[in-house]
Amino acid sequence: MDIEIIEQQLKKVPPEIKNAFFSVNTALQIQKIGERYGLLLDQIDDLVQETGLTMIGLKPATEFVNRISKELRIDGKTARKIADSINDEVLASIRKQARETSEKNQIQEESQAKDLKEKSNIADLERAGDFTIEKEGDEEKSDSAIKRDNYGYTEPLVDHLLSTPVAEPQQKIVRYEDGKLITMPPIQVKTGPDPYKEPIE
Structure with missing residues (x-):
């Protein structure tokens, strides 16, 4: 068979x-089946070729037994046994893989359709209520968040935004007297508004 026809057909198959x-594993399995039924090397070669062409759909599977009987020059009973062995040992595993892949693809398609429907429902809800639902990763960042992300720091609080003034850190007074360390209590610094001051109106 022409190699171009085979290449075109291979583009169509799963x-x-x-x-x-x-x-190579498929060829080895078919070779073992051929050896089991006493086929010669050239017959095994023909069997591998016929099986491959049938697998990709270039030759009809319904005529497989007759074709291998004719091509391999063996009786119909042996051809039937070989065909059954190839079906059970080689083609069954390929069909199983194709079915699993098909089911997985179907599940993915259903999941995508469900996600699309949910997104559509959310979009309808957003349009009806004239608002948007923030999605994870979609939120716009504020300037300070961008600065924090880019430079690895957070902006300090601005002193004038606090309700009470920020107190300076208290200092302890330490003295040495006769070689002994004496720690004085920290100086108390007034914080906040003066409680005795009259409010100005």
Whole structure:
């Protein structure tokens, strides 16, 4: 068969079948089946080729038994046994992989459709209520948050925004008298408004 026809057909088949077509493991499995039924090397080669062409859909599966009987020059009963062995040992695992992939793709498609529907419902709700729902990672950052993210620090609080004045740190007075350390209590600094001062109106 022409190599260009095979290449065109391989573009149409699912990846599991394409991988099996090129797999050394598939060829070895078919070779073992051929050896089990006493086939010669050239017959095994023909069996691998016929199986591959059937797998990718270039030759009909319904005629597989007749084709291998004719190509391998074996009787129909042996051809049927070989076909059953190939079906059970080679093609069944390929079908299983294709089915699992198909189910996984279907689940992903359903999940995407569900997510799309939920997003659509949220968008409808946002339009009806004239608001937007913040999504994780979508929020716009304030200037200070951007500065914090870019420079690794947070902006200090501005003193004039505090309700009471910020007190200076208290200092302890330390003296040495006759070689002994004497610690005096810290100087009390007034903080806040003067309680005795009359308010000005």
